[in-house]
Amino acid sequence: xxxxxxxxxxxxxxxxxxxxxxxxxxDRGSQSFFWYRQYSGKSPELIMSIYSNGDKEDGRxxxxxxxxxxxxxxxxxxxxxxxxxxYLCAVNSIAGGTSYGKLTFGxxxxxxxxx
Amino acid sequence: xxxxxxxPRNRITKTGKxxxxxxxxxxxxxxxxxxxxxxxxxxxxxxYSFDVKDINKGEISDGYSVSRQAQAKFSLSLESAIxxxxxxxxxxxxxxxxxxxGYTFGSGTRLTVV
Numbered sequence: 001x002x003x004x005x006x007x008x009x010x011x012x013x014x015x016x017x018x019x020x021x022x023x024x025x026x027d028r029g030s031q032s033f034f035w036y037r038q039y040s041g042k043s044p045e046l047i048m049s050i051y052s053n054g055d056k057e058d059g060r061x062x063x064x065x066x067x068x069x070x071x072x073x074x075x076x077x078x079x080x081x082x083x084x085x086x087y088l089c090a091v092n093s094i095a096g097g098t099s100y101g102k103l104t105f106g107x108x109x110x111x112x113x114x115x
Numbered sequence: 116x117x118x119x120x121x122x123p124r125n126r127i128t129k130t131g132k133x134x135x136x137x138x139x140x141x142x143x144x145x146x147x148x149x150x151x152x153x154x155x156x157x158x159x160x161x162x163y164s165f166d167v168k169d170i171n172k173g174e175i176s177d178g179y180s181v182s183r184q185a186q187a188k189f190s191l192s193l194e195s196a197i198x199x200x201x202x203x204x205x206x207x208x209x210x211x212x213x214x215x216x217g218y219t220f221g222s223g224t225r226l227t228v229v
Contacts, residue, residue: 034217043205043220101146101209103218107157
């Protein structure tokens with residue numbers, strides 16, 4: 001079982017719709033969760049971080065965390081064609097009780113927003 | 116100037132050659148990381164370092180070595196390149212010991228081994 005799993009997609013949504021991206025993780029001790037956006041050929045860019053159960057909103061983006069279910073999601077409201085990218089879920093890794101700041105990434109979900 | 120700079124941006128090399136990828140940062144972060152990205156496999160950790168004297172292997176360190184020359188510089192070497200090391204390589208830095216602040220990535224090095 002992979003440590004961080006995402007549906008690779010592609011996920012296609014119409015412009016203006018809500019895009020929902022999902023991620024599950026296996027390490028119950030994980031404490032920090034991140035969503036990165038990566039345009040083709042570019043480096044990942046941090047768009048959201050979440051550390052506590054519940055929702056965290058930033059503009060059109062909402063991250064949701066459920067530690068009991070080991071599940072983190074990203075909602076993008078009013079999706080735009082410029083949101084078309086690969087979205088990477090990342091979870092901090094615990095080794096021997098210390099995270100060392102390492103992040104484990106999912107394989108990414110390709111999102112396409114069509115006009 | 117970019118906070119995290121990787122050189123070269125693109126490189127084509129032959130099988131068996133030694134190659135070094137360089138990373139420098141102006142963020143003042145202690146923690147630095149090297150990842151490789153392959154289609155469908157996401158980002159996989161090669162090596163990471165917390166300071167000049169602390170270097171650790173990641174999940175796919177075989178065939179690679181690193182050097183932390185200074186707090187701001189972290190280099191990745193392929194001692195004898197092979198075609199399955201063809202990938203996009205990223206250097207990243209972070210400030211927090213729990214990754215609380217996320218990573219700042221460099222622009223990446225696209226390496227092709229022929």
